[in-house]
Amino acid sequence: MKLSQPQKLLDLDTFLPSDGEDDFSMSYAENYLTLDIYYDPELPAPTRVKKSLRFFWPSYFVKTPFPGHSFFSCPDDRDLSLLSCLVEYKSSEIVDIANKMSSSANFRHFRLYLQSEGAALHIVAQSFEVIDQS
Structure with a gap:
């Protein structure tokens, strides 16, 4: 599947410590998918912190190993400034398919690398x- 024009939406480095996340989990309920990202704060604290x-x-939803083979092809993903970011692809074949199959036709393609995981x-x-x- 071809992708292009990734746009940075959220820089994870703004809330994750320099060594990244420790763990993550995903759940689906009531028409939303929640991604919980756990990490240890840089300041001493008794428990892990979670952002969702x-x-x-x-x-x-597709989860693949990173680094590793991807089902998606996007030369612009080589931009290292997008590595620790939630991005949205402005052009995505999978979004084109989803929008053709749905009456609401306003899907967006998001991508996130969780490096330590x-x-x-x-x-x-x-x-x-x-x-x-x-």
Whole structure:
């Protein structure tokens, strides 16, 4: 699947410590997919901190190893400034398919690399929000 024009939406380095996340989990309920990202704060604290990304009305979700082979082809993903970011692809074949199959036709393709976990997440959904639960 071809992708192009990745746009930075959220820089994870703004809330993750320099060594990145420790763990993540995903859950689906009531038409949204929630990605919980756990990390140890840089300041001494008794417990881990969690930030969540909630994707509304998800249509597709793909988790692949990172680094590793991807189902998606995007030469612009070689830009290292996008490595620790949630990005949205302005052009995505999978979004074109999702929009043809749906009457609402306003899906967006999001991508996130969770480096310490070795995962690339691609999510096609209508929107997202950040939930601060620290």
